[in-house]
Amino acid sequence: MITVFVEPDNETLTFARHNTVLMLQRRLGLRVNDALIIRGGRLLTPDSRLNDGDEIRIRKVMSTG
Amino acid sequence: MICRKCKAPAEVSLPSHNTAFCRDCFAIYFTRQVEKAIRHHALIKYGERVLVALSGGKDSLTLMLELSRLEYDVTGLHVDLGIPVSSSAARAKVEGFCERHGLKLNVVELAKHGLPIPDVKKYINRPVCSACGKIKRHWFNRVALEGGFQVLATGHNLDDEVARLFANTLRWDAGYLSDQGPCLEAESGFARKIKPLYRLTEFETACYAFLNGIEIHSAPCPYSGGASFTGHKELWANLEYTSPGTKIAFYDGFLLRGRPAFAHVEQQSGAALAPCESCGSPTSTGLCGVCRLGIAVAERRAAAPDRQSDPDRQSTPDLQSDPDR
Ligand code: SF4
Ligand SMILES: [Zn+2]
Numbered sequence: 001m002i003t004v005f006v007e008p009d010n011e012t013l014t015f016a017r018h019n020t021v022l023m024l025q026r027r028l029g030l031r032v033n034d035a036l037i038i039r040g041g042r043l044l045t046p047d048s049r050l051n052d053g054d055e056i057r058i059r060k061v062m063s064t065g
Numbered sequence: 066m067i068c069r070k071c072k073a074p075a076e077v078s079l080p081s082h083n084t085a086f087c088r089d090c091f092a093i094y095f096t097r098q099v100e101k102a103i104r105h106h107a108l109i110k111y112g113e114r115v116l117v118a119l120s121g122g123k124d125s126l127t128l129m130l131e132l133s134r135l136e137y138d139v140t141g142l143h144v145d146l147g148i149p150v151s152s153s154a155a156r157a158k159v160e161g162f163c164e165r166h167g168l169k170l171n172v173v174e175l176a177k178h179g180l181p182i183p184d185v186k187k188y189i190n191r192p193v194c195s196a197c198g199k200i201k202r203h204w205f206n207r208v209a210l211e212g213g214f215q216v217l218a219t220g221h222n223l224d225d226e227v228a229r230l231f232a233n234t235l236r237w238d239a240g241y242l243s244d245q246g247p248c249l250e251a252e253s254g255f256a257r258k259i260k261p262l263y264r265l266t267e268f269e270t271a272c273y274a275f276l277n278g279i280e281i282h283s284a285p286c287p288y289s290g291g292a293s294f295t296g297h298k299e300l301w302a303n304l305e306y307t308s309p310g311t312k313i314a315f316y317d318g319f320l321l322r323g324r325p326a327f328a329h330v331e332q333q334s335g336a337a338l339a340p341c342e343s344c345g346s347p348t349s350t351g352l353c354g355v356c357r358l359g360i361a362v363a364e365r366r367a368a369a370p371d372r373q374s375d376p377d378r379q380s381t382p383d384l385q386s387d388p389d390r
C-alpha cells in the first residue's frame with residue numbers, strides 16, 4: 001500500500017501498488033513537471049520505483065493566485 | 066535517473082533541457098540561469114541596492130535567497146494587505162524567512178495607511194484585485210524611491226512571463242510587445258524593474274524552494290477568483306510536454322526578434338509626470354491614484370461606519386452606481 005498526500009488540495013489517497021513515480025503521475029493526470037514528488041525529504045524523478053509502505057507527498061506547482 | 070553532471074542519483078528531471086540533476090548540481094544550474102539573466106540584460110549593476118518584493122510565495126523567497134547568495138545588496142519588502150488570516154500568515158512566513166537567513170526586511174502595513182484591502186473591497190466599486198495590484202505597485206515604487214534603491218526585483222518566473230506574453234500577443238497589444246521584458250529601465254522617478262527568475266520555470270523554483278527548506282505561503286487569497294492566466298498556463302504546459310523547450314524558445318525569441326520589431330510603435334509618450342501632491346510618487350494627475358483611493362475609502366468609511374461591523378455586506382447600490390470612483 002502506498003499513501004499519497006496531495007498539496008495544496010490537502011487530500012490523502014491510498015493505492016494498492018504502483019511500480020514507478022511515472023505511473024502514479026499518470027494515474028493522477030499529472031505531467032512530469034506539474035508537481036514535486038517527495039519521499040522522505042528527497043525529490044523523486046519519474047523513473048523512481050515506489051515501494052510498499054511508501055509515504056509520498058505530491059506538491060502541485062502551478063501557482064494559484 | 067542519474068545526474069547528467071556527476072552521475073549521482075538525480076532528484077530533478079528537466080525534460081525541457083533534456084537533462085536531470087542531483088540536488089547539488091541543480092543548485093549550480095539554477096544559479097547559472099539567474100546569473101545569465103542578470104548578465105545578458107544588465108539587470109543589476111555593481112554596487113546597486115536591490116529591493117525585492119516578497120509576497121511569501123515560493124518565487125519571491127527563492128529570488129531573495131538566491132540574490133543574497135550571489136552577494137547582491139538585497140532588502141525585502143512585504144506589503145501586509147490586512148486581509149484577515151491570510152495576510153498575517155503570509156507576513157509570518159516572510160518574517161521568519163528573513164530572520165532565519167539574516168536578511169533585511171521592510172514591511173508596509175496598508176491598515177496603517179488607511180487602505181487595508183478588505184476596506185478597499187468594501188468601499189470601492191471596482192475589481193478588488195486591480196485596486197490591490199495598483200496599491201502594491203505604488204508601495205514597491207515608493208519604498209524603492211524613498212529608500213534609495215536603484216532596482217526593484219520581483220519573482221516572476223518563465224511560466225508567468227510566457228503566459229503574460231501570450232495573452233498580450235493574442236491581443237496584439239503593441240504597447241506591451243514594444244517594451245516588456247526582464248528589465249524595465251528606470252524612468253520618470255521609478256526604479257529599474259527586474260525579473261531575474263525569468264529563465265526558470267515554476268517547477269524549477271518549486272524544486273529550489275523545497276531543496277532549500279523554504280517554507281512558503283501557499284494558501285490562496287480569499288478574494289482570488291482563481292489564478293490569472295490559468296487557462297493559458299495549462300495550454301503552455303501541454304505544449305511544453307509535447308515539445309520540450311518551447312516556452313523558453315518563445316520567450317527568448319520574443320526578446321530577440323519580436324520586441325525589436327514593435328519597438329518603433331511605442332513612442333507615443335503619455336502625459337508628463339510630476340510628483341503626487343500628497344505622497345510624492347510620480348503621477349500625471351496631481352494627486353496619485355492611490356492617494357485618491359485612500360481619500361475615497363476614508364470618506365465612505367466615515368459616511369457609513371456601521372458597515373464595518375457587517376462583514377456580509379460587500380457593496381451597496383449607491384456605491385455601485387457612483388460614477389466618480
Ligand atoms: S488575489 Fe488577493 S492579494 Fe491578489 S490582487 Fe487580488 S486581492 Fe490582492
Ligand atoms: Zn550532480
Ligand SMILES: [Zn+2]
Pocket residue numbers: 341342343344345346352353354355356357
Ligand atoms: Zn500620492
